[in-house]
Amino acid sequence: MALYLHVPFCVSLCPYCDFVVVAGAAARGPASRVGPFVEALAAELQLRADALDAAFGAPSSASRPALASVYLGGGTPSLLPPDDVARLLALVDARFGIGAGAEVTLEANPGPDERGDAWALGQAGVNRLSLGAQAMDAALLRRLGRRHTPDDVADAVAGARAGGIASVSVDLLYDVPGQTLESWADTLDAVLGLGVDHVSAYALTLDDPDAEGLTGPLGDHLPTRAGARRWRQAAAREQDDDRAADQYRLASARLGAAGFRGYEISNWARPGYESRHNLAYWRRLPHEAAGPGAHAFDGAVRRWNAARLDRYVAALSGTMPTLPPGGAEPVDARTAAAEAAILALRLDTGLALTDASDPSSPLAPHLEWALGSGLLEAFAGDRGESRVRLTTDGRLLSNELLARLV
Ligand code: SF4
Known part of the structure; x- marks a missing residue:
């Protein structure tokens, strides 16, 4: 039903992030790992498609419907050259089948050097952008370690519309240290004023994947850096359940009054703009996934790829690529x-x-x-x-x- 592709590159690491991300020189510049990663991702897609061919026959057939959704998440997939996005989506279409009218989402950061070229991404097949706005408060964005400003969010939304992207979503964070109810209200009003179609609002979570045992060689998370751990410990002391509850109620009220339906605990959409990809997860429909740390579910077994990029690329490189390390458990x-x-x-x-x-x-x-x-x-x-x-x-x-x- 749905295919997730994990793109693990960001320009810099936000201290609260527990996604599978590599940053800095690996993400861009002469030592970038993007090229080898794209080759490895294409190789994994071929291997995953071979397995589906053997089990269910050709794509877009009665026994194997075409995909209703493709989602490039990260990380910052908008760092990928649009030609690579086009090539990956063409491969997905050839080997998995992308259904007519399928939702094709790409996550983007709003900064001018991170958001990518919306027009070129649209030409590559992307029809939905999910922007990591997080807040429309400059001081709060700095506190969160984000590289963009509120004006960048406005520019990114305008650029997406000018580029012909049909559906634009923003991610927001609440229960952030230093975030007042007024600042949260201003953020909600500001993104509504931009005319977005979908809002995801999540309370800041400060989990420790190391403590949860998720960062071993086959784990689906990367170890937390010492500086990030200190940031999280300090931030956790400033979180407040009552403030978070007030902020959640305010989001429900403001977004509801603006005609957005709270179709999921953390997600609001204008009618017809609900995330079909995430609905596949919430409806427990089978979904395939590729990329470091990506999770798949075939209806009976959950499977994940290990998070380490080097091991991922090594397994999938050369003349005889093999599936990357990871794990699986039946449900x-x-x-x-x-x-x-x-x-x-x-x-x-x-x-x-x-x-x-x-x-x-x-x-x-x-x-x-x-x-x-x-x-x-x-x-x-x-x-x-x-x-x-x-x-x-x-x-x-x-x-x-x-x-x-x-
Ligand atoms: S931009 Fe997103 S994925 Fe990248 S480090 Fe920050 S929170 Fe993580």
Whole structure:
């Protein structure tokens, strides 16, 4: 249904970042690793497509529908030369099939030397840009270690429109140290004033992938640098659950009043501009993935590539490329049911009660508790079926409920 390509390059590292990213000389200049990476990514796509051919037949057939979404995420995929984006998308189309009207998203940073050429990206096949705006407050952007200014965000949105990009999304962060409710309101108003189609708003998370055991040789994260760890420890002391809740409520209200639907806990869209790619994840549909640290799911098994770029490129280079190192784990029936419930509850379409409310279901007592606590509300679905969804309080306290469902 969907294909994710991870592009692990950024000009510099933001201290809160726990995506798989290499920065500095590896990202651009004479020692850039971009060229070898693109070759390796193309080789991985060929190998993944070979496996799908063998299992399901040719792409764009009854047994193997064409992709509804391709997503180039990062990192900063807008650092890729547009010719490389065009070449990769042509390869994806030839080997996986890109369906008519498919969503093709590319993540971009707003800085003038990072955002890429929207027109050329559009010519390459990109029809949706996701801009890492994060804030429209210059001081806050500096605090976050970002290289761009609020004016750069405005220029990037205008450039995307002038380049013919049909759908423009911005990512924002709240619960940021030093961020007042007024600054957050100004940021929301500013991005709405730019006429974007989609807003993702995430609370700043300051997890430590090392402590979670995710940074080993086969792990899907890279080790955290000492300076970044110190920044996170200091930032964590300035986070505040109550302020975050106020900021979330404000986002819901402002974006809702502007005609945006909060279709997922952290995502709002004008009607018709919901992220089809992320909906594939939240609906637990099969998706393929390539690139360092990328995660795939075939409906039964989760698979990931290890994060280290050098090992990724080494495996996929030469005359006999092999799949990169990584791991896989099957999802058992109980975990699958819990995952499906958790993901469905992230969406405003909620969860059908048909199976989950069966008293023998392990989920039933938790759903009953959440209904009684006002975290869930019952409603009738399109076909008159009984469903439940998170209330606004439920969205704020979703971790409490979702942890019980695991
Ligand atoms: S721009 Fe995004 S991906 Fe790159 S380092 Fe900053 S947070 Fe990470």
